[in-house]
Amino acid sequence: MEGEQKQFLSDLPKDFSPFSETNIKVKEEDPFLFYPLKDNSSADADLSPGCSYELLNLKLSPFFETNSEVIVEKPFLFDTPKVNLSEDANSITDADPGYASFDLTSFFHGNSEVKKRTPSLLDLLRAYLSLPLPKSEVKEENIFLEGFPRDNSSDNGDLEFLNAETESQCCYKGKKEKLSFINSTRDEASSDASSAIKPNLSTITNSTTDTLTEDKNVESEATSEGPGVDLQLQPASIQSPHIGSRWRIHWSNTDGGVLRRQMTDVERMVLRPNHEGEQCPVCGDRVSGYHYGLLTCESCKGFFKRTVQNKKFQQYQCSADANCHVDRTCRKRCPSCRFQKCLTMGMKMEAVRADRMRGGRNKFGSFYKRDRAHRLQRNAMRVTVIPSSGVTSQPQTFYTPADHQVSSSTTDQNTHIHYYDQTKVKTEFIKTEYDAHLQSPTLSSSTNQQISDFIMRPGYLVDHQDSIAALLNTTNEDHLIRFPTTYPLAEVKQEPFDYSEHHFVHHPLLEYQGYTSTANYAPMMPIPTVTTAQSVVTSTSSSTTGRVSEPTRTSPVLPLCPAPTEKTVDHFYNSNMAEMCKTLPDDSQIIRIFNAAKGMKGEAHSFAVTVADENLKVIVDWAKNNQLFGKLQLDDQMNLLQTSWSTIHLVDITNAMIHGNLSPTYKITTGEDVSVGAVALLGYRLYVNTWNDIVNRLRNMGFTKFDYCAFRFLALFDQSMDHFQAVSAARSRVLQAWAEVRCSFVSGFMSIFEEIRRLSHDAVRYLWSLQSNFPELWASLRPDTSLVLEMIKTSATRPTDVTSTVPHISVPLQQTTYAPVVYMTS
DNA sequence: CTAGCCTTGATG
DNA sequence: CATCAAGGCTAG
Numbered sequence: 001m002e003g004e005q006k007q008f009l010s011d012l013p014k015d016f017s018p019f020s021e022t023n024i025k026v027k028e029e030d031p032f033l034f035y036p037l038k039d040n041s042s043a044d045a046d047l048s049p050g051c052s053y054e055l056l057n058l059k060l061s062p063f064f065e066t067n068s069e070v071i072v073e074k075p076f077l078f079d080t081p082k083v084n085l086s087e088d089a090n091s092i093t094d095a096d097p098g099y100a101s102f103d104l105t106s107f108f109h110g111n112s113e114v115k116k117r118t119p120s121l122l123d124l125l126r127a128y129l130s131l132p133l134p135k136s137e138v139k140e141e142n143i144f145l146e147g148f149p150r151d152n153s154s155d156n157g158d159l160e161f162l163n164a165e166t167e168s169q170c171c172y173k174g175k176k177e178k179l180s181f182i183n184s185t186r187d188e189a190s191s192d193a194s195s196a197i198k199p200n201l202s203t204i205t206n207s208t209t210d211t212l213t214e215d216k217n218v219e220s221e222a223t224s225e226g227p228g229v230d231l232q233l234q235p236a237s238i239q240s241p242h243i244g245s246r247w248r249i250h251w252s253n254t255d256g257g258v259l260r261r262q263m264t265d266v267e268r269m270v271l272r273p274n275h276e277g278e279q280c281p282v283c284g285d286r287v288s289g290y291h292y293g294l295l296t297c298e299s300c301k302g303f304f305k306r307t308v309q310n311k312k313f314q315q316y317q318c319s320a321d322a323n324c325h326v327d328r329t330c331r332k333r334c335p336s337c338r339f340q341k342c343l344t345m346g347m348k349m350e351a352v353r354a355d356r357m358r359g360g361r362n363k364f365g366s367f368y369k370r371d372r373a374h375r376l377q378r379n380a381m382r383v384t385v386i387p388s389s390g391v392t393s394q395p396q397t398f399y400t401p402a403d404h405q406v407s408s409s410t411t412d413q414n415t416h417i418h419y420y421d422q423t424k425v426k427t428e429f430i431k432t433e434y435d436a437h438l439q440s441p442t443l444s445s446s447t448n449q450q451i452s453d454f455i456m457r458p459g460y461l462v463d464h465q466d467s468i469a470a471l472l473n474t475t476n477e478d479h480l481i482r483f484p485t486t487y488p489l490a491e492v493k494q495e496p497f498d499y500s501e502h503h504f505v506h507h508p509l510l511e512y513q514g515y516t517s518t519a520n521y522a523p524m525m526p527i528p529t530v531t532t533a534q535s536v537v538t539s540t541s542s543s544t545t546g547r548v549s550e551p552t553r554t555s556p557v558l559p560l561c562p563a564p565t566e567k568t569v570d571h572f573y574n575s576n577m578a579e580m581c582k583t584l585p586d587d588s589q590i591i592r593i594f595n596a597a598k599g600m601k602g603e604a605h606s607f608a609v610t611v612a613d614e615n616l617k618v619i620v621d622w623a624k625n626n627q628l629f630g631k632l633q634l635d636d637q638m639n640l641l642q643t644s645w646s647t648i649h650l651v652d653i654t655n656a657m658i659h660g661n662l663s664p665t666y667k668i669t670t671g672e673d674v675s676v677g678a679v680a681l682l683g684y685r686l687y688v689n690t691w692n693d694i695v696n697r698l699r700n701m702g703f704t705k706f707d708y709c710a711f712r713f714l715a716l717f718d719q720s721m722d723h724f725q726a727v728s729a730a731r732s733r734v735l736q737a738w739a740e741v742r743c744s745f746v747s748g749f750m751s752i753f754e755e756i757r758r759l760s761h762d763a764v765r766y767l768w769s770l771q772s773n774f775p776e777l778w779a780s781l782r783p784d785t786s787l788v789l790e791m792i793k794t795s796a797t798r799p800t801d802v803t804s805t806v807p808h809i810s811v812p813l814q815q816t817t818y819a820p821v822v823y824m825t826s
Numbered sequence: 827c828t829a830g831c832c833t834t835g836a837t838g
Numbered sequence: 839c840a841t842c843a844a845g846g847c848t849a850g
Binding site for chain 1: 846
């Protein structure tokens with residue numbers, strides 16, 4: 001569980017202090033030096049009692065660890081409360097002006113008393129929360145262009161573009177504009193157009209005069225592929241693209257820095273459905289194509305299929321610590337970890353058809369296509385960043401064998417790759433879009449079937465409504481949007497759906513009036529895109545935030561293009577339920593957590609705490625990225641989390657249980673079978689039946705993803721915090737949005753939510769009671785490394801709430817500016 | 827159970 | 839009609 005602490009730590013800047021007040025910093029290269037942070041230019045250190053200093057980087061000190069805090073309780077050797085340290089030659093060595101330096105070991109003795117404190121997990125959590133969300137350094141009007149071929153299934157469109165022998169520099173001019181790639185050979189193109197387009201082109205060079213002939217025109221045909229950006233190549237200097245020649249594009253950012261990318265053979269390879277040389281993100285074997293949402297090898301494809309089809313993931317058990325290495329040579333060794341890795345890397349259980357229908361072209365077609373394009377783009381972005389001052393260093397080659405892995409994953413969980421923050425925005429969208437594709441006839445029916453199967457297993461009440469509800473809750477709120485719960489599944493037939501055009505919401509009135517159409521999307525009303533996604537929560541998943549560290553902060557790098565249709569909004573209150581839903585964590589998260597935790601050693605309580613700790617991370621990230629939550633004062637954020645985490649946690653497990661995503665019991669390393677209820681209730685078995693009953697009731701009521709979303713938000717903005725205007729406002733907004741989709745019939749759900757909330761608080765009280773009633777058991781839960789336990793302890797032992805002394809740390813709004821993906825017309 | 831190869835069949 | 843991701847089959 002050391003990892004827990006690391007998790008938060010790793011997302012913190014190196015020099016970040018969890019103690020936000022008065023710090024003394026010790027220079028790393030000079031570990032015996034420290035100085036008051038308040039004023040570096042003064043050597044005055046306030047050594048009066050009560051003064052608190054933090055010691056950093058005290059590697060050489062035998063007494064103090066890095067990040068430990070020293071509280072001065074009595075004056076030091078010096079008898080004055082304030083002393084100019086640098087003037088005392090006895091114990092203070094000379095130092096840079098402004099730095100007091102002395103030997104700590106001699107300093108902290110005599111009549112001084114020093115208490116040491118190391119940062120608690122809550123300190124780290126606080127620090128983590130106070131970190132600003134990653135923010136792009138590139139201004140909207142200067143967002144770069146991305147250029148890559150419109151992905152039109154390997155016809156010669158690719159070829160033309162790829163081999164265009166041109167180089168250009170361009171700038172972003174509006175999200176909705178289309179890309180025109182104008183060939184110089186087409187005269188009419190040169191003058192026309194695009195009054196809105198400002199080419200801003202610089203030198204166009206032909207790097208090679210290629211020999212291959214085929215002179216294909218790259219046309220400026222406007223397509224409706226999606227919003228793009230006009231890219232116009234200066235006609236005069238452009239020659240016709242030749243097959244085999246190189247093509248370059250530059251990006252500009254605010255500072256005039258240029259990001260350069262050059263098409264390579266490898267890119268060409270990537271663009272074509274030829275995955276030679278690609279490595280499976282799960283095991284590293286050779287990729288054979290897209291399988292279940294990810295470019296994987298044949299064996300992992302088969303493994304994933306078998307696992308999901310036969311629900312083997314419920315039986316898998318890691319004999320080690322659930323973090324086995326998985327590669328080609330050892331992939332057979334631990335199916336549990338292999339499956340975990342499959343999920344982590346982005347394979348989708350929903351893509352396995354329960355009806356086992358064969359053939360049929362994949363329904364993710366456009367997703368995969370776009371993914372290819374994004375992969376290309378992503379790789380390009382990671383390639384060469386030419387600093388703003390530097391004008392023309394040579395473009396570097398940028399593909400390394402390891403590179404593709406990031407691109408192989410359609411989600412952003414890869415831990416070892418630096419993405420730029422906007423990537424995640426984009427990725428989030430892809431996920432959504434991807435999920436939308438899951439509803440295609442083949443997949444949706446099978447998904448439904450599959451989930452029904454889960455629900456149908458012994459021990460579960462089920463009826464037809466359940467399976468519908470299950471379907472509706474598979475992956476994405478869009479299911480809900482387009483499949484009202486009352487419609488029989490058999491009628492489902494999907495129509496093409498364009499996210500770019502509308503945001504749909506369930507229209508309550510039509511549904512309420514019993515509008516019955518077999519066209520299941522009929523009762524939906526397109527809502528003009530006034531309210532948009534991104535509002536409730538910025539999409540950035542900060543579980544990866546820390547790993548993004550370098551590029552987001554220092555490089556002039558341009559953010560990756562999000563999906564072209566991404567819309568943004570900057571206010572929570574504009575959001576509707578569908579948009580809120582988009583911020584919810586992936587369904588597979590809780591499955592992953594359970595499977596990973598059951599392999600850890602420890603008995604049932606330990607299992608429950610591990611699950612809770614893991615889920616807490618997800619919860620924290622979710623909350624942190626919520627715009628409203630992020631604007632609260634740090635202490636309020638902490639309080640809110642302390643109050644609400646247990647309810648959110650219980651809601652999460654309840655939701656997963658309702659939809660059959662969890663096995664009813666988990667066999668843990670002690671051999672014991674632990675029911676999900678016991679885990680959900682943090683070991684409190686007394687109410688497991690009560691909870692099971694709640695699960696069944698909600699399931700029978702057709703608990704949807706919207707309801708789940710509402711529960712989660714209501715839990716976060718806990719009613720006990722309603723005295724904060726921001727919290728109560730958020731609550732009403734959630735209730736309002738929820739009522740819109742639920743036709744105001746939410747009271748039944750609300751009362752159950754209340755039950756859940758009470759249960760969760762009871763569970764927390766129970767767990768805390770172990771501390772006094774069963775100290776050994778409590779100790780075995782390793783309270784020093786569990787954030788959950790620390791939260792419980794803090795809540796339980798918290799004296800009357802003291803008003804915050806911590807200054808408000810405002811978290812900047814997530815930048816909501818996105819550059820479009822540009823699709824090359826052909 | 828694994829994993830390579832085969833068959834399917836909606837899609838563009 | 840070619841594609842290409844699904845599922846199926848089967849030797850090892």
